[in-house]
Amino acid sequence: MKINPNTLDAYNLLHEGTLAFADAEQVGFRVDVEYVERKKKFLTKKILHLEDKFKDSKLYKHWEHSTTNKINIHSHEQLSHFLYKVKKIKIEKRTATEKGSTDNDALSQMNIPELDILIRAQKLKKVRDTYLEAFAKEQVNGVIHPFFNLHLPRSFRSSSNSPNFQNVPIRDEESKLLTRKALFPRKDHQFLELDYSGLEVRIAACYHKDPNMLKYIRDGYDFHADMTKEIFMINDFDKSIPEHKVLRDATKNGFVFPEFYGSYYKNCAIGLACEWGKLGQGKWREGEGISMPEGTLADHFINNNITSLKKFENHLREIEKSFWEDRFSHYARWKERWWNLYKKKGYVDLFTGFRCSGVMGKNDVINYPIQGAAFHCLLWSFIQLNKIFKEGKWKSRLIGQIHDSILIDLHPSELKRAIKLIKRVTCVDLKEAWSWINVPLDVDIELSPIDGSWADKEKYYLAN
DNA sequence: GGAACTCGCCAC
DNA sequence: AAACGTGGCGAGTTCC
Numbered sequence: 310m311k312i313n314p315n316t317l318d319a320y321n322l323l324h325e326g327t328l329a330f331a332d333a334e335q336v337g338f339r340v341d342v343e344y345v346e347r348k349k350k351f352l353t354k355k356i357l358h359l360e361d362k363f364k365d366s367k368l369y370k371h372w373e374h375s376t377t378n379k380i381n382i383h384s385h386e387q388l389s390h391f392l393y394k395v396k397k398i399k400i401e402k403r404t405a406t407e408k409g410s411t412d413n414d415a416l417s418q419m420n421i422p423e424l425d426i427l428i429r430a431q432k433l434k435k436v437r438d439t440y441l442e443a444f445a446k447e448q449v450n451g452v453i454h455p456f457f458n459l460h461l462p463r464s465f466r467s468s469s470n471s472p473n474f475q476n477v478p479i480r481d482e483e484s485k486l487l488t489r490k491a492l493f494p495r496k497d498h499q500f501l502e503l504d505y506s507g508l509e510v511r512i513a514a515c516y517h518k519d520p521n522m523l524k525y526i527r528d529g530y531d532f533h534a535d536m537t538k539e540i541f542m543i544n545d546f547d548k549s550i551p552e553h554k555v556l557r558d559a560t561k562n563g564f565v566f567p568e569f570y571g572s573y574y575k576n577c578a579i580g581l582a583c584e585w586g587k588l589g590q591g592k593w594r595e596g597e598g599i600s601m602p603e604g605t606l607a608d609h610f611i612n613n614n615i616t617s618l619k620k621f622e623n624h625l626r627e628i629e630k631s632f633w634e635d636r637f638s639h640y641a642r643w644k645e646r647w648w649n650l651y652k653k654k655g656y657v658d659l660f661t662g663f664r665c666s667g668v669m670g671k672n673d674v675i676n677y678p679i680q681g682a683a684f685h686c687l688l689w690s691f692i693q694l695n696k697i698f699k700e701g702k703w704k705s706r707l708i709g710q711i712h713d714s715i716l717i718d719l720h721p722s723e724l725k726r727a728i729k730l731i732k733r734v735t736c737v738d739l740k741e742a743w744s745w746i747n748v749p750l751d752v753d754i755e756l757s758p759i760d761g762s763w764a765d766k767e768k769y770y771l772a773n
Numbered sequence: 774g775g776a777a778c779t780c781g782c783c784a785c
Numbered sequence: 786a787a788a789c790g791t792g793g794c795g796a797g798t799t800c801c
């Protein structure tokens with residue numbers, strides 16, 4: 310399969326985008342090298358301690374006696390053999406090659422306390438070896454220059470490497486602090502991050518024009534909350550209750566987005582129940598799962614007569630049915646039309662002048678045009694802002710981008726002007742340049758204190 | 774000693 | 786009929 314610029318505008322977008330990214334790469338951002346070294350040592354100590362603790366356990370002794378080979382406790386292959394062949398634990402989750410999985414969820418489900426030590430050690434190793442180590446390795450005179458690529462992703466999004474700027478932890482608080490506290494703007498500057506809210510959902514709506522979806526977007530209504538109420542059977546949903554917020558995140562990332570990307574109720578049910586809800590695969594027992602305002606998730610489900618994964622699956626099947634047949638029927642019909650169009654012509658075109666052709670599956674045909682065009686909106690904004698900053702001799706600079714957000718190394722004196730400019734370029738100028746955008750666009754803005762780290766960014770509320 | 778593969782995990 | 790889209794990267798392992 311291939312995706313090519315099919316118009317001069319499309320070509321120019323990539324050309325100018327590449328040049329704008331080169332500007333950002335040149336600036337880069339500062340790494341607190343001393344902090345990185347300190348935290349690496351700190352983590353090494355912690356990891357060693359956890360490893361010792363694990364090796365003192367009964368489980369490890371058993372493992373030792375079961376083999377004559379030298380054991381590496383971080384080898385998933387060896388661990389898999391021990392758990393599934395020696396201890397004969399029933400395989401609940403399999404890898405892509407059908408072998409017994411040893412990922413976090415699989416290990417958690419076994420309810421073996423020693424494995425929690427291993428999970429914890431693996432998490433700290435990830436932070437140390439993937440992020441802190443990369444920052445230390447890639448920095449030159451205390452500055453890293455992550456690359457941004459436009460020629461690699463099939464969907465015509467972007468990628469980043471050396472180091473990868475686009476996957477620094479943010480959801481897990483501990484990992485977030487350990488990594489992002491190492492990254493700073495230039496001296497006396499601060500980070501400003503702008504984020505298109507719901508960009509892909511909005512760009513999808515430009516293709517399918519589903520009236521219900523357009524209404525949700527135009528009214529700024531929280532439809533993830535609606536879905537949360539349905540899936541978890543909560544009538545008094547309140548986003549400010551932490552437990553409810555967790556369920557909303559689960560709904561958004563474990564049902565709504567997967568459904569948009571082409572997943573279906575069975576996979577969503579497993580993900581929601583096991584990975585998000587921390588429930589088992591079979592019948593649920595009281596006291597199981599993440600906590601709710603009253604009791605646990607299993608308690609809540611059992612009260613509502615959903616007593617097992619199987620029953621939850623049926624529940625989700627009904628929700629999926631109404632999701633596509635009632636709530637977003639126009640969206641569903643567009644998917645079919647779009648797929649048929651591809652089968653007839655052998656290609657589909659993006660709004661932005663790119664063409665996808667060659668062998669694609671149904672999900673690809675539906676996803677690439679949406680993801681690609683959504684990213685092109687970000688790219689267009691990136692190019693314009695970069696141009697204005699440079700030509701206007703601003704002290705601020707664009708330094709990075711993560712698909713629907715842009716990171717700016719801001720000089721504090723330019724804050725007000727910058728925000729005004731950002732709002733205009735991203736939400737007004739873009740729509741004027743590309744008339745196919747028939748939905749309102751909106752950006753959220755986050756700001757870190759002057760000389761604050763990337764971990765210190767906070768939502769910025771415009772004073773009226 | 775390096776390429777290629779698998780698995781796992783981080784982001785959107 | 787099929788069944789979550791896009792990446793980068795580290796560790797372990799096997800093959801050449």
